[in-house]
Amino acid sequence: MRKLFHFHGGIHPPSNKTQSTQTAITSAPLPTKLTIPFHQHAGETAKPVVKVGDHVLKGQLIGMPDGFVSSAVHASTSGTIAAIDMQLIAHPSGLPNLCATLIPDGKDEWVTLNPVDYRSHSVAELQQLLRMAGVVGLGGAAFPSDVKLRIGKQKIKTLILNGAECEPYITCDDMLMRERAAEIVQGAEILRFMLDADEVLYGVEDNKPEAIAALQQAITASKSAQQNKSHEVIAIPTIYPGGSAKQLIRVLTGLEVPSGKLPTDIGVQCFNVATAYTVHRALAHGEPLLSRVVTITGNVRKAQNYEVLIGVPINELVALSVALSDTNGYIMGGPMMGVPLHAMNAPGPAVQVPVVKATNCVIAASAKLFPPPQPALPCIRCTRCVEVCPADLQPQDLYWFAQSKEFGRAQAFSLFDCIECGACSYVCPSHIPLVQYYRFAKSEIRAREYDKLLADQARERHDYREHRIEREKREKAEKLAAKEKAAQAAKLAAQPLTPQQQTEQAELAARREHIREVAQSAVEHPEG
Amino acid sequence: MLSALLVMAGIAIVLGAVLGYAAIKFRVEGNPLVDKIDAVLPQTQCGQCSYPGCKPYATAIAAGEADINRCPPGGEEGIQKLADLLGVDFKPFGGDTNAPKPKSVAIIDESTCIGCTLCIQACPVDAIVGAAKQMHTVIASECTGCELCIAPCPVDCIVMLPIEEKISNWKWKYPVYTLNAVETDRAAEAALQRTNGRAPG
Numbered sequence: 001m002r003k004l005f006h007f008h009g010g011i012h013p014p015s016n017k018t019q020s021t022q023t024a025i026t027s028a029p030l031p032t033k034l035t036i037p038f039h040q041h042a043g044e045t046a047k048p049v050v051k052v053g054d055h056v057l058k059g060q061l062i063g064m065p066d067g068f069v070s071s072a073v074h075a076s077t078s079g080t081i082a083a084i085d086m087q088l089i090a091h092p093s094g095l096p097n098l099c100a101t102l103i104p105d106g107k108d109e110w111v112t113l114n115p116v117d118y119r120s121h122s123v124a125e126l127q128q129l130l131r132m133a134g135v136v137g138l139g140g141a142a143f144p145s146d147v148k149l150r151i152g153k154q155k156i157k158t159l160i161l162n163g164a165e166c167e168p169y170i171t172c173d174d175m176l177m178r179e180r181a182a183e184i185v186q187g188a189e190i191l192r193f194m195l196d197a198d199e200v201l202y203g204v205e206d207n208k209p210e211a212i213a214a215l216q217q218a219i220t221a222s223k224s225a226q227q228n229k230s231h232e233v234i235a236i237p238t239i240y241p242g243g244s245a246k247q248l249i250r251v252l253t254g255l256e257v258p259s260g261k262l263p264t265d266i267g268v269q270c271f272n273v274a275t276a277y278t279v280h281r282a283l284a285h286g287e288p289l290l291s292r293v294v295t296i297t298g299n300v301r302k303a304q305n306y307e308v309l310i311g312v313p314i315n316e317l318v319a320l321s322v323a324l325s326d327t328n329g330y331i332m333g334g335p336m337m338g339v340p341l342h343a344m345n346a347p348g349p350a351v352q353v354p355v356v357k358a359t360n361c362v363i364a365a366s367a368k369l370f371p372p373p374q375p376a377l378p379c380i381r382c383t384r385c386v387e388v389c390p391a392d393l394q395p396q397d398l399y400w401f402a403q404s405k406e407f408g409r410a411q412a413f414s415l416f417d418c419i420e421c422g423a424c425s426y427v428c429p430s431h432i433p434l435v436q437y438y439r440f441a442k443s444e445i446r447a448r449e450y451d452k453l454l455a456d457q458a459r460e461r462h463d464y465r466e467h468r469i470e471r472e473k474r475e476k477a478e479k480l481a482a483k484e485k486a487a488q489a490a491k492l493a494a495q496p497l498t499p500q501q502q503t504e505q506a507e508l509a510a511r512r513e514h515i516r517e518v519a520q521s522a523v524e525h526p527e528g
Numbered sequence: 529m530l531s532a533l534l535v536m537a538g539i540a541i542v543l544g545a546v547l548g549y550a551a552i553k554f555r556v557e558g559n560p561l562v563d564k565i566d567a568v569l570p571q572t573q574c575g576q577c578s579y580p581g582c583k584p585y586a587t588a589i590a591a592g593e594a595d596i597n598r599c600p601p602g603g604e605e606g607i608q609k610l611a612d613l614l615g616v617d618f619k620p621f622g623g624d625t626n627a628p629k630p631k632s633v634a635i636i637d638e639s640t641c642i643g644c645t646l647c648i649q650a651c652p653v654d655a656i657v658g659a660a661k662q663m664h665t666v667i668a669s670e671c672t673g674c675e676l677c678i679a680p681c682p683v684d685c686i687v688m689l690p691i692e693e694k695i696s697n698w699k700w701k702y703p704v705y706t707l708n709a710v711e712t713d714r715a716a717e718a719a720l721q722r723t724n725g726r727a728p729g
């Protein structure tokens with residue numbers, strides 16, 4: 001039995017997971033229209049490589065990765081590109097972003113797929129293949145996986161497969177592990193190969209015994225994993241937010257990721273189980289990331305997991321599970337960290353937005369399930385938030401600095417170590433929306449740092465320009481002086497001069513000298 | 529007694545020599561106060577402060593010749609930063625300065641541009657590219673929005689466009705939540721009002 005460790009704090013909200021694990025994952029039907037955003041991942045927006053009117057095949061590249069941190073975007077089915085324009089997406093701002101609208105032709109016709117055997121490729125080639133297959137982290141942050149696999153010279157000891165799924169209501173990873181454990185294990189082995197890790201630990205919360213059993217069985221059955229004798233499934237205690245990367249690393253290895261550092265700095269890398277599955281599909285089958293498993297739950301008649309194409313409108317998806325009549329809103333993601341979606345015309349993103357690579361769950365909300373927030377009262381410094389903070393912060397101090405806009409002090413109190421898990425808001429007896437304050441403070445600080453960077457660059461360019469103008473003036477003056485000197489020397493050499501000519505020459509030279517001085521002083525004291 | 533005096537004198541001489549050496553060795557070029565002030569100015573280089581750029585304005589502030597409330601691009605926050613840095617009181621914008629406006633970038637109408645290069649010469653931060661008789665373009669990410677290129681253009685083909693809110697520059701807003709005074713308790717109500725008053729925006 002492996003020794004497990006604890007992280008500070010954590011909470012036990014009602015899990016509400018059993019509703020959606022009663023039926024197997026079902027494929028959602030092809031909708032009449034898909035809206036595929038070009039920015040579904042952390043980093044730079046992919047560049048459209050198709051035109052309006054183009055016919056595309058399922059799996060065809062429509063967005064080229066653009067920049068180091070970026071990922072490819074593909075057509076989720078065959079059909080016609082009807083538009084490439086700004087469409088609403090599930091973003092807390094409610095602002096639109098660049099999307100391709102795809103009208104399916106119903107044939108679901110694939111491009112030619114090129115499966116590869118990962119063992120016959122270099123790690124760099126595999127990274128490029130994953131980038132072009134649009135593989136990103138499916139745990140929520142949607143960080144491009146190829147970037148997480150570029151580790152330089154760091155030695156990775158432990159690869160962690162995150163199957164904790166700690167947030168209430170969400171069961172997509174649980175169902176994937178139960179039904180497709182073999183492919184997850186094969187994907188994990190590819191990741192282990194690429195990182196050259198010594199061991200692979202699957203962290204799964206102990207409220208998912210079926211998933212744990214399925215993974216164990218898959219490891220025993222898998223040849224390559226067995227060869228390495230390095231894969232191990234570990235049941236971890238169920239506590240929120242135990243599935244957050246830093247906290248999971250702590251529980252499994254006892255190691256602490258230092259503030260401002262990456263897990264790779266301490267020899268650990270972490271991937272979601274669904275990401276491992278996608279890695280396997282992308283290489284062994286040549287299939288880019290076109291669909292994912294999404295939990296539809298909450299105030300619906302039949303909570304369930306669906307295999308959904310990227311770009312399906314969320315309202316059409318929810319309709320499959322039949323939202324009950326008192327549904328008053330939707331949440332994309334979990335109840336702790338998700339983005340609220342409203343009915344059209346209300347402020348914020350609408351429920352008509354498409355499913356993206358980061359969409360793991362949609363919860364139909366009702367006043368009964370999620371009572372409206374109670375009015376906030378002043379902080380009574382009860383320190384309950386401190387007790388539950390998994391990042392070991394002082395949430396009440398962070399709140400104080402954020403609400404009084406003392407950003408420097410908030411930063412000094414490690415604001416950026418906050419993982420926005422919402423545990424503090426959950427327990428706060430004064431119902432203060434603490435996380436909203438942290439998000440506000442973080443984005444203000446980021447914006448200021450960016451402005452500062454731009455100002456510094458502007459200063460540099462301005463200084464360079466001044467310097468250049470000065471130099472040009474000086475060079476002109478020098479050229480003029482050299483010319484005069486040459487002319488004088490030529491004259492002197494031409495003929496011997498009478499004493500009278502000599503005095504004339506001297507006078508001339510003196511006058512020229514004077515003019516030069518005047519010109520020089522004009523350079524030193526330029527007007528304006 | 530004498531030895532003690534000698535020791536003290538010796539220490540004084542040594543320390544004096546060290547300080548003198550340090551002053552020569554580590555002498556800071558330029559005026560450090562000017563650089564500190566310049567560091568908090570927005571570097572728009574627009575001249576609205578009536579000085580020919582941010583550095584000259586910083587120099588004037590350092591010399592005590594200029595007030596701290598003359599830079600519109602810096603906004604009130606900029607004045608606050610200067611006040612904090614210099615240890616003086618905040619001052620609202622003075623009478624003759626322009627009111628601050630949202631940050632903009634210059635856009636050249638490329639079909640009208642005649643390639644006269646006048647705007648290139650005017651741009652204080654080299655944000656315009658183009659050669660003589662060629663169409664010119666503003667590098668939006670480098671434009672500080674100073675508006676100095678507008679006046680020289682003989683065909684009036686440069687306009688300033690405010691930077692619009694996009695997903696890439698969107699910021700989380702200050703939390704506003706409705707305070708429903710459902711409680712009848714006097715103390716709770718007073719407390720509510722206090723939170724309310726504390727929350728600007």
Ligand code: SF4
Pocket residue numbers: 378379380381382383384385386395396399424427428429430431432434
């Ligand atoms: S839990 Fe709420 S009331 Fe208690 S100290 Fe934290 S912020 Fe203040």
Ligand code: SF4
Pocket residue numbers: 388389390391392393394395398417418419420421422423424425434435438
């Ligand atoms: S949201 Fe941030 S401050 Fe609050 S408990 Fe989570 S990590 Fe701690």
Ligand code: SF4
Pocket residue numbers: 569570571572573574575576577578579580581582583585598599600601602
């Ligand atoms: S007004 Fe313009 S030139 Fe003067 S300090 Fe401000 S940004 Fe710089």
Ligand code: SF4
Pocket residue numbers: 633634650651652653654655656666670671672673674675676677678
């Ligand atoms: S492009 Fe025009 S507005 Fe922008 S910095 Fe240059 S001169 Fe100023």
